[in-house]
Amino acid sequence: MLKTFANAWKIKDLREKMLFTLMMLAVFRLGNILPLPFVNVQVVKSIYEGTAGSLLGIVNTITGGGLESLSVFALGVGPYITSSIVVQLLTFAIPALEELSKQGEAGRKKIQNITKYVALALAVLQAIGIVLGIFNDAIGIFNGSGTLPKLIVILSLVAGSQFLIWIGELITEKGIGNGVSMIIFIGIISRIPNVIIGWINGISNGVAGYEWYKFIFTLVLSLISIIFVLYLTNGERRIPVQYAKRVVGRKMYGGQSTHIPLKVNMSGVMPVIFSSAIMALPQTLALIIGGGFANFVNKYLVPTTAFGTIFYVIVLFALVILFAYFYNTIQFNPYEYSKNLQQNGGFIPGIRPGKPTTDYLGSIVSRITLIGAIGLGLVAALPRLLSYFLNINMTLGGTSIIIAVGVIIETQKQLEAMMQLRHYKGFLNK
Incomplete structure (x- = not known):
C-alpha cells in the first residue's frame, strides 16, 4: 500500500x-x-x-x-x-x-x-x-x-x-x-491521537480501565481486527464459467474460460451501520424523552449491565446477519446472472443452464453471505463484550475499523488503476 x-x-x-x-x-x-x-x-x-x-x-x-x-x-x-x-x-x-x-x-x-x-x-x-x-x-x-x-x-x-x-x-x-x-x-x-493521549494520561494517573497491559491488549486486538477485516473485504468465491464456441461468418467466437467473482462481504459496512443505528435508537430517544422510558432503556436495552450487554450483543449479531442477507439480495440476482450467461453462450461446468444455474448461484451466495455476516457480526460485537466484561476502553470499535480498512483498500485500487491507465496512454502515444 x-x-x-x-x-x-x-x-x-x-x-x-x-x-x-x-x-x-x-x-x-x-x-x-x-x-x-x-x-x-x-x-x-x-x-x-x-x-x-x-x-x-x-x-x-x-x-x-x-x-x-x-x-x-x-x-x-x-x-x-x-x-x-x-x-x-x-x-x-x-x-x-x-x-x-x-x-x-x-x-x-x-x-x-x-x-x-x-x-x-x-x-x-x-x-x-x-x-x-x-x-x-x-x-x-x-x-x-x-x-x-x-x-x-x-x-x-x-x-x-x-x-x-x-x-x-x-x-x-x-x-x-x-x-x-x-x-x-x-x-x-x-x-486516534485523542484516544492515545487518553490512554497515556489514564496509565500515568492510574485510572481504572487504563492499565498498561490493557493498552497492549487493545493494540493487539485492533491489529487482529484489521487483518481479519482485510481478508474479509478481499475474500471472494470464484465460480468458473466456460463459453461455448460459435461461428459467426468466417470468425469463431467464445471458447474462453473465465469466472464470476462473488465477494464474501458484498454489502460492506452497511449491515453494521444499520444494525448499530437500530440498537442505538432506544438510547437516543431516551436522551430526548427522559423519565421512566429512559430508566427502562438504561436498565434493559443498553450495554451498561451484564444482562443488557449480552442482550445487546445477541440482537446486534442477529441484525447484522439479517441486513447482510437483505443487501446481498438487492445487489446480486442469481436469475439475472443465469439469464445473461445463457444468452451469451456461457455455462458453469457441471451445471445445466437455466434454473439449475440459478439455484446453484443462489446456494453459493447464501453460504458465503453467512460467512461474511458472521465475520462482520464478530467484529462489531466483540468490542462491546470486552468493553464491559474486561473493563477496556474500546473507543474505536469494529464499525470504525471496517470503514477505515474499506476506504484504504478502495483508494489504493483507484490509484493502481490510474497508474495503469497512464502506462497504457504512454505506450499508445509512442
Whole structure:
C-alpha cells in the first residue's frame, strides 16, 4: 500500500490530485473545530457525556468529534449517506426510480439530484432534532435568547452539511477516492491521537480501565481486527464459467474460460451501520424523552449491565446477519446472472443452464453471505463484550475499523488503476 502511494506521488497528475484531496480534507478538519454561534460548548459536553454507545456516539465518531463540540460540521455527511440508502432502496420499490436507474448516465444524474434533495430535507430534520431536542439547553443560555439564536444554529448546521457534501463531490471529481468515504475516514482516524493521549494520561494517573497491559491488549486486538477485516473485504468465491464456441461468418467466437467473482462481504459496512443505528435508537430517544422510558432503556436495552450487554450483543449479531442477507439480495440476482450467461453462450461446468444455474448461484451466495455476516457480526460485537466484561476502553470499535480498512483498500485500487491507465496512454502515444 505504501509503495502504491509513493509511486503515485512521483507522477505529477496524481500528485496534484492527492494534494487537492489533502487540501479539501484540511478544510473539513478546520470546520470541524469551528464552533457554532450562540452555543455553550461546556453544556454541550456535559449533555454528551454517557452517549458513546448511542446513535449520537456513532454519528460523533463518523464526524470526527464534530457533534461532541457542536461544530459547524456537526451533522457531517450523515444526511447524505442516509439519503443514498433510502433512495437506493426506493429504486427497487418505485417503478419510476427503477426506470431512471436504467437510463445510463442521464438517469444516474437525476437520481443523484433526488438524493441531494432528500439529504437536504434530512439535514433540516436532524438539525431541528439536535437544536430543539437533545442540545436544547445548550443554545441561547449565555450567548443569546429566544428563537432567533436557535434558528441561526439550525441554518448553520444545514449549511455545514451541504457544504461537506459539495466538498465530497469535489474530491470524487478532482481528487483521489470517493469523497464522502474519505471524509468519513478522516473523521474516524482523527480521533486516534485523542484516544492515545487518553490512554497515556489514564496509565500515568492510574485510572481504572487504563492499565498498561490493557493498552497492549487493545493494540493487539485492533491489529487482529484489521487483518481479519482485510481478508474479509478481499475474500471472494470464484465460480468458473466456460463459453461455448460459435461461428459467426468466417470468425469463431467464445471458447474462453473465465469466472464470476462473488465477494464474501458484498454489502460492506452497511449491515453494521444499520444494525448499530437500530440498537442505538432506544438510547437516543431516551436522551430526548427522559423519565421512566429512559430508566427502562438504561436498565434493559443498553450495554451498561451484564444482562443488557449480552442482550445487546445477541440482537446486534442477529441484525447484522439479517441486513447482510437483505443487501446481498438487492445487489446480486442469481436469475439475472443465469439469464445473461445463457444468452451469451456461457455455462458453469457441471451445471445445466437455466434454473439449475440459478439455484446453484443462489446456494453459493447464501453460504458465503453467512460467512461474511458472521465475520462482520464478530467484529462489531466483540468490542462491546470486552468493553464491559474486561473493563477496556474500546473507543474505536469494529464499525470504525471496517470503514477505515474499506476506504484504504478502495483508494489504493483507484490509484493502481490510474497508474495503469497512464502506462497504457504512454505506450499508445509512442
